[in-house]
Amino acid sequence: MKITHIEHLGIAVKSIEDALPYYENV
Structure with missing residues (x-):
């Protein structure tokens, strides 16, 4: 779950x- 959370x-x-x-450009 930690890996998924970090990826998200x-x-x-x-x-x-x-x-x-x-x-910023707008």
């Missing part, structure tokens, strides 16, 4: 990092 968190963080530059 990593995906969420990656998604946020990908979204931040988009909002």
Whole structure:
């Protein structure tokens, strides 16, 4: 479960990092 939780968190963080530059450009 820990691995799954870490993977999920990593995906969420990656998604946020990908979204931040988009909002900053807008």
